Amino acid sequence: MDWTGDTHEVDGVLERGFVLKVDGRRVPGVLWTPPDAEGPRPLVLIGHGATAHKRYEYVLALARELVRHHQFAAVAIDGAGHGDRRANAGDDDMTIFSDFLGEWSRDGSTDEAVADWRATLDAVRRQPEVGDGPVGYWGLSMGTIYGVPLVAADRRIQVAVFGLMGLVGPTRERMAVDARAVTCPLLFIQQWDDSLIPRDSSFELFDALGAHDKRLHATPGEHSAVPAEEFVFSARFLARHLAPGSDDLT
Amino acid sequence: MDWTGDTHEVDGVLERGFVLKVDGRRVPGVLWTPPDAEGPRPLVLIGHGATAHKRYEYVLALARELVRHHQFAAVAIDGAGHGDRRANAGDDDMTIFSDFLGEWSRDGSTDEAVADWRATLDAVRRQPEVGDGPVGYWGLSMGTIYGVPLVAADRRIQVAVFGLMGLVGPTRERMAVDARAVTCPLLFIQQWDDSLIPRDSSFELFDALGAHDKRLHATPGEHSAVPAEEFVFSARFLARHLAPGSDDLT
Numbered sequence: 001m002d003w004t005g006d007t008h009e010v011d012g013v014l015e016r017g018f019v020l021k022v023d024g025r026r027v028p029g030v031l032w033t034p035p036d037a038e039g040p041r042p043l044v045l046i047g048h049g050a051t052a053h054k055r056y057e058y059v060l061a062l063a064r065e066l067v068r069h070h071q072f073a074a075v076a077i078d079g080a081g082h083g084d085r086r087a088n089a090g091d092d093d094m095t096i097f098s099d100f101l102g103e104w105s106r107d108g109s110t111d112e113a114v115a116d117w118r119a120t121l122d123a124v125r126r127q128p129e130v131g132d133g134p135v136g137y138w139g140l141s142m143g144t145i146y147g148v149p150l151v152a153a154d155r156r157i158q159v160a161v162f163g164l165m166g167l168v169g170p171t172r173e174r175m176a177v178d179a180r181a182v183t184c185p186l187l188f189i190q191q192w193d194d195s196l197i198p199r200d201s202s203f204e205l206f207d208a209l210g211a212h213d214k215r216l217h218a219t220p221g222e223h224s225a226v227p228a229e230e231f232v233f234s235a236r237f238l239a240r241h242l243a244p245g246s247d248d249l250t
Numbered sequence: 251m252d253w254t255g256d257t258h259e260v261d262g263v264l265e266r267g268f269v270l271k272v273d274g275r276r277v278p279g280v281l282w283t284p285p286d287a288e289g290p291r292p293l294v295l296i297g298h299g300a301t302a303h304k305r306y307e308y309v310l311a312l313a314r315e316l317v318r319h320h321q322f323a324a325v326a327i328d329g330a331g332h333g334d335r336r337a338n339a340g341d342d343d344m345t346i347f348s349d350f351l352g353e354w355s356r357d358g359s360t361d362e363a364v365a366d367w368r369a370t371l372d373a374v375r376r377q378p379e380v381g382d383g384p385v386g387y388w389g390l391s392m393g394t395i396y397g398v399p400l401v402a403a404d405r406r407i408q409v410a411v412f413g414l415m416g417l418v419g420p421t422r423e424r425m426a427v428d429a430r431a432v433t434c435p436l437l438f439i440q441q442w443d444d445s446l447i448p449r450d451s452s453f454e455l456f457d458a459l460g461a462h463d464k465r466l467h468a469t470p471g472e473h474s475a476v477p478a479e480e481f482v483f484s485a486r487f488l489a490r491h492l493a494p495g496s497d498d499l500t
Binding site (some may be wrong): 192212214215216217218219220227229233 | 442462464465466467468469470477479483
């Protein structure tokens, strides 16, 4: 793991860029920690959606919330074909999304994304200010497409937030199998009027997830209109599971 | 409104029994307030489910939570054929439930329940320690059957929690009409494996509710297995709307 030197501190949150080599792939990421962090702490992996990137607005906001209010660490990486993994930073969203649909259909796409995340988890936990504390995952839409297989594969992850996805698309059969292996407590976020993801397919994915401790939160509106309330609930939900006592449920 | 003299204080919550006459009906209720309450404050009406009553465990717990942690007032009344409105306090749940199904089918059942609640609201707000503060409604199952028409009819109620119900049963057509007139922010609680209320009928009711600001929370399990998490969220949700700033969403 090489630090890029792109380091800055904003309102009590230290942000450091890094690059990781994983099976020959260059995986750029960002680690957020409290500036004076010492010793192990809970860590949340944040998987961005298609067309977004590791420092996209909601990724950054959630990471900062987890660091500032809970003294957690948070980490995000660019997905294949996203952020600094694109040759041309100026491509528009439709081009990026179109490329993503190709990537999603590519054999090895899911396995590589899982490997990228697991290598990131290994590397980040070697930092003493992150250490081997409890780990959570947060990722909607594309963040669920690759997050479900990741959480199924890596038992270090003990709580998850998924959503904006269903048993659809080129990896739906694998997602159905991996979903059964996801047994940690989870929140599933759904947009009630999502025209990208058929409502029933979301229910199928929610039903397929093997966790007993799960809940579905649905809000009217389109795919990308997840309300602030669900980000707030996400942070509290992750905190409750990764640092018991931090949210006393009152 | 006559106080019954059944008054006691538990851990910072003053509880007072009362009886109200509404169109010749005797409506017993309980009012909860902070012991030293002075002046107007938010008020939450708590409608119990079938076979329960005004001091049923979850009613009492929610009322105490709202008083203790938010300094709100809370009030509950026995529904027709429930609690102190039954001749025989020793009847078992199946008998009470069977009677409820008859009551639900009776012409005037909904109008009378709405009138009972509105008279309760009038009477309770005349108490100086309750006053004319903002009002919320909480009621699942039977508490939604009568709560939807109540909230549709009474514009003083500005936030609601419904659930465990669908567009089913003898009043489903009226519920569908009244639901459209419910435009306040609301939370809809659903049990994913509810064998009493078909899942799709719950979605129909959620869709019918006229509010733009609404959310559906679903948890695996049967009708009566609503988890503590949803009661906690309910209290926070009511507090956020009735006392802005009390839950800063962090």
